[in-house]
Every structure is written in structure tokens, then in C-alpha cells.
Amino acid sequence: MLIPCPHCGTRPVEEFTFLGDATVTRPTSLEPSSMDAWMDYVYLRDNPRGDYTEYVHHSGGCRAWLVVKRNTDTHEVDSAVATKTMKAKT
Amino acid sequence: MTGFRIANGGLIDRSTNLTFKFDGKSFKGHQGDTLASALIASGVHLMGRSFKYHRPRGVISAGASEPNALVELREGPRKEANTRATMVELYDGLIATSQNRWPSLENDFLAINSLASSIFVAGFYYKTFMWPKTFWEKIYEPLIRKAAGLGTASKEADPDTYEKSYAHCDLLVIGSGPSGLMAARTAARSGARVILADEGSALGGSLLFENEEIDGTNGLSFAQTIIAELASLPNVTLMPRTTIFGWFDGNIFGGLERVNDHVAVPPAFEPRQRYWRIHAKRAVLAAGAEERPLVFGGNDVPGVMLASAMRHYANRYGAAAGKSIAVFTNNNSARRTVGDMKDHGINIAAVIDTRKNGKIINVKGGKGVKSIDLSDGSHFECDAVAMSGGWSPIVNLMCHRGAKPIWNEIIAAFMPPDVGPQFRAIGSASGKMLLSECLNSGIVAGTLKGKTPPTPKCKDEAFAIQPFWWVKESTSKAFIDYQNDATAKDLPLANREGYGHVELAKRYTTTGMATDQGKLGNVNAIAILAEAAGKSISEMGTTTFRPMYTPVSFGAFAGPFTGHHFQPVRKTPLHDWAIEQGAVFVETGLWMRSSWFPKAGEDWLASASREVKATRAGVGLCDVSTLGKIDIQGKDAGAFLDKIYCNTFSTLAIGKARYGLMLREDGVVFDDGTTSRLADDHYLMTTTTANAARVMSHIEFCHQALWPELDVQYVSVTEQWAQMAIAGPKSRATLQKLVDGLTLNDETTPYLAAKDITILGGLTARLFRISFSGEHAYELAVPADHGNMVARAIMQAGQEFEIVPYGVEALSMMRIEKGHVAGGELNGTTTAGDLGLGKMMSTKKDFIGRMMATREGMVDPARQCVVGIRPVDRTMKIRSGGHLLKQSDRPSMANDQGYICSVAWSPMLDMWLGLALLSNGRARHGEVVKVFDGLRGHHYLAEICDPVHFDPENRRLHA
Amino acid sequence: MHRVSSLQTIAIQGRFGADKGAPGVTLSVVHPLAIAMVIARNGKSKALKDALASLKSVNVLWAGPDQYYVQSAAKSEAALYTELKTKLANIASVTDQSHGRITIRISGPKARAVLAKGTPIDLYTDEFPVGKSALTQMAHVGVHITRTGKDEFTLSVFRGFSESFWEWLTSQAAEFGYQVS
Numbered sequence A: 001m002l003i004p005c006p007h008c009g010t011r012p013v014e015e016f017t018f019l020g021d022a023t024v025t026r027p028t029s030l031e032p033s034s035m036d037a038w039m040d041y042v043y044l045r046d047n048p049r050g051d052y053t054e055y056v057h058h059s060g061g062c063r064a065w066l067v068v069k070r071n072t073d074t075h076e077v078d079s080a081v082a083t084k085t086m087k088a089k090t
Numbered sequence B: 001m002t003g004f005r006i007a008n009g010g011l012i013d014r015s016t017n018l019t020f021k022f023d024g025k026s027f028k029g030h031q032g033d034t035l036a037s038a039l040i041a042s043g044v045h046l047m048g049r050s051f052k053y054h055r056p057r058g059v060i061s062a063g064a065s066e067p068n069a070l071v072e073l074r075e076g077p078r079k080e081a082n083t084r085a086t087m088v089e090l091y092d093g094l095i096a097t098s099q100n101r102w103p104s105l106e107n108d109f110l111a112i113n114s115l116a117s118s119i120f121v122a123g124f125y126y127k128t129f130m131w132p133k134t135f136w137e138k139i140y141e142p143l144i145r146k147a148a149g150l151g152t153a154s155k156e157a158d159p160d161t162y163e164k165s166y167a168h169c170d171l172l173v174i175g176s177g178p179s180g181l182m183a184a185r186t187a188a189r190s191g192a193r194v195i196l197a198d199e200g201s202a203l204g205g206s207l208l209f210e211n212e213e214i215d216g217t218n219g220l221s222f223a224q225t226i227i228a229e230l231a232s233l234p235n236v237t238l239m240p241r242t243t244i245f246g247w248f249d250g251n252i253f254g255g256l257e258r259v260n261d262h263v264a265v266p267p268a269f270e271p272r273q274r275y276w277r278i279h280a281k282r283a284v285l286a287a288g289a290e291e292r293p294l295v296f297g298g299n300d301v302p303g304v305m306l307a308s309a310m311r312h313y314a315n316r317y318g319a320a321a322g323k324s325i326a327v328f329t330n331n332n333s334a335r336r337t338v339g340d341m342k343d344h345g346i347n348i349a350a351v352i353d354t355r356k357n358g359k360i361i362n363v364k365g366g367k368g369v370k371s372i373d374l375s376d377g378s379h380f381e382c383d384a385v386a387m388s389g390g391w392s393p394i395v396n397l398m399c400h401r402g403a404k405p406i407w408n409e410i411i412a413a414f415m416p417p418d419v420g421p422q423f424r425a426i427g428s429a430s431g432k433m434l435l436s437e438c439l440n441s442g443i444v445a446g447t448l449k450g451k452t453p454p455t456p457k458c459k460d461e462a463f464a465i466q467p468f469w470w471v472k473e474s475t476s477k478a479f480i481d482y483q484n485d486a487t488a489k490d491l492p493l494a495n496r497e498g499y500g501h502v503e504l505a506k507r508y509t510t511t512g513m514a515t516d517q518g519k520l521g522n523v524n525a526i527a528i529l530a531e532a533a534g535k536s537i538s539e540m541g542t543t544t545f546r547p548m549y550t551p552v553s554f555g556a557f558a559g560p561f562t563g564h565h566f567q568p569v570r571k572t573p574l575h576d577w578a579i580e581q582g583a584v585f586v587e588t589g590l591w592m593r594s595s596w597f598p599k600a601g602e603d604w605l606a607s608a609s610r611e612v613k614a615t616r617a618g619v620g621l622c623d624v625s626t627l628g629k630i631d632i633q634g635k636d637a638g639a640f641l642d643k644i645y646c647n648t649f650s651t652l653a654i655g656k657a658r659y660g661l662m663l664r665e666d667g668v669v670f671d672d673g674t675t676s677r678l679a680d681d682h683y684l685m686t687t688t689t690a691n692a693a694r695v696m697s698h699i700e701f702c703h704q705a706l707w708p709e710l711d712v713q714y715v716s717v718t719e720q721w722a723q724m725a726i727a728g729p730k731s732r733a734t735l736q737k738l739v740d741g742l743t744l745n746d747e748t749t750p751y752l753a754a755k756d757i758t759i760l761g762g763l764t765a766r767l768f769r770i771s772f773s774g775e776h777a778y779e780l781a782v783p784a785d786h787g788n789m790v791a792r793a794i795m796q797a798g799q800e801f802e803i804v805p806y807g808v809e810a811l812s813m814m815r816i817e818k819g820h821v822a823g824g825e826l827n828g829t830t831t832a833g834d835l836g837l838g839k840m841m842s843t844k845k846d847f848i849g850r851m852m853a854t855r856e857g858m859v860d861p862a863r864q865c866v867v868g869i870r871p872v873d874r875t876m877k878i879r880s881g882g883h884l885l886k887q888s889d890r891p892s893m894a895n896d897q898g899y900i901c902s903v904a905w906s907p908m909l910d911m912w913l914g915l916a917l918l919s920n921g922r923a924r925h926g927e928v929v930k931v932f933d934g935l936r937g938h939h940y941l942a943e944i945c946d947p948v949h950f951d952p953e954n955r956r957l958h959a
Numbered sequence C: 001m002h003r004v005s006s007l008q009t010i011a012i013q014g015r016f017g018a019d020k021g022a023p024g025v026t027l028s029v030v031h032p033l034a035i036a037m038v039i040a041r042n043g044k045s046k047a048l049k050d051a052l053a054s055l056k057s058v059n060v061l062w063a064g065p066d067q068y069y070v071q072s073a074a075k076s077e078a079a080l081y082t083e084l085k086t087k088l089a090n091i092a093s094v095t096d097q098s099h100g101r102i103t104i105r106i107s108g109p110k111a112r113a114v115l116a117k118g119t120p121i122d123l124y125t126d127e128f129p130v131g132k133s134a135l136t137q138m139a140h141v142g143v144h145i146t147r148t149g150k151d152e153f154t155l156s157v158f159r160g161f162s163e164s165f166w167e168w169l170t171s172q173a174a175e176f177g178y179q180v181s
Ligand SMILES: [Zn+2]
Pocket: A005, A006, A007, A008, A009, A058, A061, A062, A063, A064
């Protein structure tokens, strides 16, 4: 599999480390009532067949964390964007 | 014709004489021969015994699909089993041995299996060896292995080297026959980067042996002209002897180049094989088509071969399969064999065409063809049979990513699926049966830009076929899969017994397994299975095509990364100094760390004990360069560290170090270390050796994905600094001799000071007053290139205090004496509270792990927490791993209350002691527990105590 | 003070490997070298680029998003660090890496063929022109690679891996014959 790193160009998957679902958001509340949200954030993940958005670290390259959209069924990679760039936009 | 060598023609060099041995007997061949062609030319057809029935077998094909002529090639450590004689290029001194026979190829005792074949029908493994279960390992399996094993592997280490390499191209052309050459030339002329790969020893594909006429010349010279042109172009890479064995995600292709398999021993510095990973923008499959056998009685008698293989041997190698041959076909292409054989002066005994004049019922002969019986009752003498059951496009690679091939009625074959423009099939691999179509499809596929050039003129041979799958009238065995000895009758049987699905039938009959993966037999098998199941071939479908197309050696995949080179070695900047001091090294991850420094006659325990005592009595020097060091800068560096660590760093004074504890987001302890503030916006973090890389990734994630708004920059400086721990009551006096213009005392350098200094007259250094040993101690960091020099200078300075170098064993003893937690306790299950560090968790800020660390289960007082442990019998040696039970409890894991994490011999207390995790342990100091070691099968009593075994008041630290 | 490279006793000068006429590649250790890692502060990407462009007698090599290695063979590591700290104040953080990395130069007609045995990067000139740098892995070691000429590259690795990396590199160059200078 090839991943198009926005900084390095297209590189093979062995240069990358996968972390999992990138659509989860770290809660900001530290109130006990937010524990359910924290549990979801830390533990709850879908394992879809098909489109998936996940955190990928270019650990064997520029060391940027990316958000990669790919299809777990066809292995097609749709896009790879640096998390820093994404956050800056939102 | 002398013997079976045709007098003229072909691509062999008759002026060379190569001597080789097959089963101990000497033969001669020529440069350009394969092992198979040289044997055929020597009149040898019997090349192996079959897998199950041990029937005599000869060569069927002239290429990669060969199921029968498998040999052990070479001897000793270079021996390679299951090598296809059809692919082995002959060299002088070649040694090959037949397989699957005992005691010899001519007389095989196990051929009796053939007579007892009623018990060897499909599914025989399942049926025969089911019961009793206990017989499997001791009786059935060894028996099956002896009876049916393929070749044997050498047990000696392979002396040759293997390589890996990447390649990139605009167009990868797989196969160098007419269509492949056209595609390569067309793309190359337009300036594209082209790789042309072919599994054969020479480029040219079918043009190396088929009589064709193209562009007013013969096919061979047409091919040679193009190959010469391609060879002259800088944008073209020609890769003969290279099998493209797999197609992977991203249009990446795996290739195996047999760099030096065609010589006895690779030249110095050259690999035997090279594994290629080819990144292709586009690729074309020009692998051609595979001729299918026909299924009739005795279709495995040596001398029966594919019609195309017979003319391949005659035309390219000058090797005649027989002196009088019969041709059996269901299609037009075998006419070429008839014509070519006649041209070579070989007698055609009979031509049997299922569309016209019947079928061969049985071939007569044991170790060679003697005659054939036809369906009309006639009988012909002959010594070889050419068969052609049609042509199957070699679609394998196109199906490696899951697409299925599509049945085509007109050519009676599976066609490659459409997998998009990145990878297309051309020529006969795409079902084109006319030469003109092949040439044209190559040109079209090679046109990456601009206008399509014209197609060269050529002579076409019309193609027609009438599917014919099985001569059911045959009375002798009709084989579908030669390598697995599966016969035509096995498939209806599989269907009757409920294994009619194509994937189930494969497993039940073993059709399509082993080294050839059914390249020749699968389509026949599917057709016969479909008929038995009352389905169409299209409905039946194929089994799954997977990489590798042909077998690839483990050596090629391992490449140069074997033995000592399996993984890189990481050495510290003090490595040379440690060697001078007689260090014994230990691998810690990739690092080589000095473990102990034995003097004559000392074992590790004596050495490490002496190092501890000398350090605690005077001064010791330890290489701690492997600890992770991360330079953290930026306006928000402090705020960022507050997120990363559970304790607070933004309030740390400049010039001070602080012990920090990091949690994972689930609240479990992740890592620890001291982090210093060098300037307002500049910190230096240390991590454990084991977690250095993980912490770096974690920091990168936390910043880039969670808090990118923080102005913080970080980079690993682990390798920039050589870092030394100088510990012991004489550490200050030792260091003082090196330091420039600074008096070391509690005012200038108090406990937890961190400062930039210079030493030895101007050398940049960083000094930290921190301690892992519990002694008055420092860590001194100097730029790595100066590490050895500075370590030597410290040894010199400490000489009067009898300074010793100490290694990680001594370090470990001292930290356990002091109850400092390390890897054994920071083991991915413990909370800050478990480690006795619960108070470090700030309640005033958010940090990674804060919320989850508050969960009920994470703060349960019954949790296992760190305690000290010592055996009640002080002379006893204890080991880590033992489980802790109440003293009165039965030794059983049902009564488990915790376990011992770390143990060490304590040179200071003169006994073995350790750190353990024990349920509610802090309230149980003084309790005697039972230690149950189920693994070693014993139990003993031990006393729980404070984790700090030695100097509990920390007097030495502040001395 | 005299710096001792981690390859001082490893990279012995001479001619090694196959003898097929002129060496396929020439290898040399670039040492001593002053190296600083500079990383842009938040929002200072452009300011850093401009500031780096105005620096004299140093090499500036891309080393990741908003990150650069600034190198000098002429300046001492302290001089380079101090200069950058001053000139890049509030624009970038600066870290001395002079001792942390070992730089090896590889040149010659077979340089690309040797490197292709390690990196998945396409080093074809059109794709990877002179002056371009990249971060990749070769032989399981992180490598910073820069093309410095048509057939010339520099490779920099963590100091601790340098001996292991050198062993791999020379073994891969051996089939072409190599010179260590
Ligand atoms: Zn990258």
C-alpha cells in the first residue's frame, strides 16, 4: 500500500505507523459526568469494512501525524492530510 | 540427428560442451540448454516420481508451469529442492538429483502405491488417517512424509547472499514475447521509463521458439532487433531471469531476479538472487498463455508432453522428444508441432484431433511411451505424444488483488478481469490468439502519449478450438494434476461426497496445490467438476489466485538482513571506552549497553556486586547515554509538558530538574524520567531507554493532533550527547577536577540542579545533580564525539578514589536496593498510585490520563501496589515471576494476590531482595506471604516490606 | 577540541569490493561537520524560510515540515549554534545536532543503484533533483538523504547506527567496487 504523505510524497506503508480512528475527539470536560464521553474516546472504536479515517504517523519519514482516508476493503487511499494543517483550518 | 539432439538450429551453442550429473550419471549438454532440454537431448525422459503413486514421470512443459520434472539442484549448503528442470539453465558441473523416489528413480519401492491406489483416492488423508488421533504425530505423519515428501532442504547455512532493491518506472512490461516487446518499444521510444521483465533466461518469449514471420523477417530476428534497440536506450531496464511473482496494493510488483542461479557459484560480491519491489505507474501483463494438457489414460507416461513444449525443445534447444510422435489435440495450434517436427525430420505416427477423428484412450508404456490406443480401436507405435487441450491466458497476476477471471466460450479459457488502466493484459495473456492482434495490443498499451504507431505486418495462424475435457473411455489413470496425482475421477467423487464447491474440491482432491499451483490442471479440473455438478464453467468459477506466481526462496525475502545483520546495532558514544574497560555488553532493544565489567575470574554476579560496593564506597561511572533525551522548546513548552506529564513543569525553576511521570490516556503509567528547564522556553526531557521512541511519537501526536495551537518544538537529542552517571560519596571530588571555574557544592549545584558548564578547559557540557543509585550523584553530558575522551578523563580523576566503571547489572541492583521503579514495575498495568506516586498527579490541570486515572477500579485500595520483598530464609535466592499468596493459602493461582516484578542480589544487605506488586500492599509491610512459583514448581515464604530496602532516610543522596 | 567520529576506525580508506575497473561508488565520511536542527515557531514558517535564505556559507537542508538542518563544515558547532540562536530568535528553535548525526557522502555512476537497495524513494533525477532532501529508511535505519550532484548524495544517520549502517552500505556497494576516501 502507498500513502501520499503531504510532506514527503508517496511512500510505502512500512514507513508508517497506524493509530486508529481519527474522527474521535478528546473531551475537554474534567467533570465526573463526562466519564462516558471519556470512555468512548479512549476505548470505543468502529471497525468498518469500507471507508475509514484514521491517524497515521509517518514514523519512518518526516514524523508528521496524518489523517488518512482509506478503504479497508479495496485498500484504496483517498487522501492524507497533516493533522496540524487540518486543525489550523477548523 | 545424433541420439535425440537435432543437428542444426536453435539457440544452443554446439561448440560448447557442458558436463553435468543427473542422479549420479554424467551427461553432456550445450550453452543455452536447460537441464530439461539437455536430458531430453540425451534421451532421458524419466525425471521424477509422482507424489502419491510414485509413478514414473517425465517433463510435461518447457517452462514455469512444470509439475513433474522437479529436482534437487546442487549439493551441500547450496542444495535447492523442488527446482523445475525446465527453468534451470545448464552450466558446467551442474549436479541434480531426482526427488520422491526410493531407492532410485528406476526402481521405486513405493510405486506399489499405484497398485493399491483404491485407498489413495481423493480425500484419502482425511479418510485413512483419521483414527486414532494419537497416531498422527508418531505414525501417520512421518509415514506420509517419507512416502510423499517433495525434495529435502539442506540443513547447512546458505553461503550465498541475497539482496533487495526498489525500482520505479512509468511502464512495467511483464513478458517479452511479441506483445511485450511491442509495448516496451512503443513506450520507450516516447521517452517513458520502461522495465521489461521476463522469467526466461533470454528475452523474446514465444519468438525464441515459434516460427513466425513479422516485418518481412523471422520472428527471432525481429525480436533480437527490438531487444538491441531497447538495450541501447537509457530509459529502459531489461530484466531477463526475473519473475514478476506478485501484484500488490499501489501497483507495486514483486520480482525475483535469479542473478546467479545459472552459474555454479556466484562471483565474489554478487548475490545469488535479488528481490525487487517495482513501483510502476502502469504495467502490462504480457505473460502469454499456457497450453493445457488433455485428460486421457496414461497422459503422464514419460514422453507425453504439451505440443508447444515439444516444438519449444526442438526449435530452441535442438532436442527431439522422440523419433516417432503422435499428436493429440482439440484445437488448431498443434498443427505447428506437426509442421515443425516434420521439418526436423521426425516421424509423425498419428495426428488425433477430437474434432475430427477420435481420441487417444490409453498410452501404453511404463517409463516411456511405447504406443497409443485410439477410440476407433486402432493402435499406433510411437515414442512420444504431443498434446494440446487449448490455451489459458496466464492471468494470475491480475487476480492477486481479488478480482476473478472471466470465462470465455470462444477460446474456451478464463480471461483476465478488467482491473483498471494501471494494469492491463495484452497479447495472448488477454486471450488474443492471432499474432497480429498480439502485436497490435502491445503497441496500443505502450502508447502512453501521442499517436499510436502502426502495427508491423505478420503472418497469422487461424485459431479455433472445441472444448474437450476428459476421455472417459480411458481405462488407465487420466491425470488432472500431475504434481498431486489427482485424477479426473477424483473430481466427480469430490462432488458426490459434498465437496463440489471449487475451493472445497481443491482441498479435498489436492488439485491445484503444491509448487505449480495447478497452472496446467486447474481449468480441466474446473470443467470436469462443473460437469459433475451440473453447472457451467462460468458458474463454477476458479479458486483464488494468490502471490507468489512461482515459488520464491526465503533467502530472497530475507535479503541481506540475516544473522548479525537481522537488525541494526546501536552503539553508544562510550562504546570504545567500555571495551577498554573490559565491558560485557547486553542488547537492550537495538542498543549495546555495558552490562558488567568483570575482572579476572569474576562472573557477572561477582563483578556487579564489586561495582556496587565500590560505587557506594567511593565513586563509579556508568554509561547512561541510551536514556532518551528530547529537546523541547517554544513559548508554550512548559504548558505542553503540563499536558504530557501528570505533574507540573511550567513552574519548574530554570536550572532545575524534576522527576516526571507520564500516563497513557487510559490512566496507566507510560514512562518516567527527569526533565530539566534550561531556559524559560527550553526544556530537556529524559525518557527510559525502552520507551524513548514511543515517547517521541506520543509527544508528536499530542502536539500535532491534540494541541497544535501550542507553540512547541521538539527533537531527539539522544545521540547528540554522551551521558555519564558519576555516583558515590566521591563523585563530587572526582568531577571537581574536570569542571572549569566552578566549585561544586550544595549552593552552586544543589540536589536537582541542571546547568550548562564547561569542563577540561572549554568543552561544552551539561551537569545534572540527579541520582538513580541513591548515592550523591551527577549526570554529566558531553557532545558525543568527545564521550570516550571524557570518560577516560573521569576515570583518571577518580583513580585516587578507586573509581570503577559500573554496568546495567550494578545499576539494577542499586535501584532495587533503593526501591526505584523501572521497567518491571512500569509494566503497562500499574497506575501512579500503584507505584506509590499517586500524589504526583496534579488536580489543577488537564493532562493525558487524568480522567481515566480517576475511575473506581484505578483507585481501588485493593489494587496491587509496589512493595519490597525479601525471603524469610535470608540465604535463599528468589526470582521474579513468583506469585504472592496469603501465608495460609493453598499454593494455587486461585489465591493469587500479586507477583514479584524485579529481583536483585543486594551486595549491601547481603541477600536477594525484590520489588513486588501486592494487593493492598502498602498496608501489609511486615506480613509474611507465600511465594508460589508454578513454573518452577515450588513455593517459599517471604516478607513484605517497604520498597526502599537500603538507606531509607536518603542520607547518602544528600551527603 | 579534536572530535572523534564514530566511523574513525571503521571507514578505512582504500579500494574494496569487486574489481571491475573504476569504482562504482566512492564513499567518504563528512566529518567534522557542524549541524543544527532549526524548527519554525508557530506561524513563522515563512519568516524562517526567509531568514534561512539570507544566511551565508551554510547549507540549508529540508528535514521535515517547517524543519531544516543547517550545516557548515567551516564553522565550529558552537559558532553555528550561537549564530543561529541569535539570527533566528523568536523565529525558530535551534538545537545542536553536530555530534548526533553522521554524514556519509556517496558518489559515482552506481550511487543510485546502491541506494535503490535501501530506499523506496525514486531517485531518478527528474523526480529527485540536486538540492532535494528527504527522510526515509534504509536497512531499518532512519536516513536523511540529500542529492548534492548528478551522481552524488549525502546520507545522514543517528551516530549510534553509523557503524551498522556503514556495514550495510559497503556490502551493497561491493558488487560494483567501491573506494573509501
Ligand atoms: Zn512524511
